[in-house]
Amino acid sequence: MSESSTPPIGNSDRRGESSVELHPLIADRWSPRNLDPTAGLELEQLRPLFEAARWAPSWGNSQPARYLVGIRGSETFDRIADSLSRGNKAWAPAASALVIGIAVVLDEEGHPLPYSEYGLGLATQNLVLQAVAEGMIAHQMAGFDAEAIAEAFGLPDSVEPRVAIALGRVAPPETGPIDLRERDAKPRRRRSLDELVSGEAWGTPAF
Structure with missing residues (x-):
């Protein structure tokens, strides 16, 4: 955790039910919409998030993830906010920063870059989990x-x-x-492992 960040927020009351105990970085991750419009962040406080994204795995080390980042009050923030859908515009401008994740889809010779969207997803999950470690919320849209x-x-x-x-x-x-408070208070749910992981044949639960 960077020296300038606050301690991780307590999200134990928002943890969903799991079959085994998970690492707190995963268990504490959630996506509220009711963000604090008075909470500010300095750009340097976001460096650990993008450093975490930089070290994500990617196909052939192609590193296809790119980002735009704007702190609230900046022109970059406003341009990103203007691009949001009507539903997201109702709450996201209260964020301390807005980010756009971008996938490089063509290599330097103009050929399609394989698995670029998958690579962006891996990098962004690193970013999100580092945000949890830094005491932040990261809501993807x-x-x-x-x-x-x-x-x-x-x-x-x-x-x-x-x-x-x-x-x-x-x-x-x-x-x-x-x-927003009512939406954030709704129970968090996921499909059970017997629906998600097959063993001997498709649809045959491994767990």
Whole structure:
């Protein structure tokens, strides 16, 4: 954890039910929408997140993940916020920072780069888990206008914006819009392992 970051937030009350005990970085990760609009972050506080993303595995060490990052109050932040869908615009501007994850889809010779979206996903999961370690929340969003981002930031044809990420802190209890608090309070659920992992044949649970 960087010296400038705050201790990890306590998310034990938001942990979903699991069949075994998980590492706190995984168990404490969740995606609230009720973020604290008064919480600020310095750009340097985000360095560990992107350093974690940099060290993610990728096909042939191709490292296809790229990012745009803007701190609240900056022009970059505003341009990213403008690209968000209407639903996300209702809460994401309270984030301390907004990020766009971008996949390099063509190599230097203009050929398709294999598994680039998978590589961006691996790098972004590293970023998200490092955010948990730094006491932050990272909420990933599909709802944004990729074409608007490409135009606003002059992206080349060799890259494609794939995900928007809101970074910040959870709002204090009993503060923020009631609809966001109610959504954040809903139980967290996942499919059980017997649905997800097969053994001897497809649909035959391994666990």
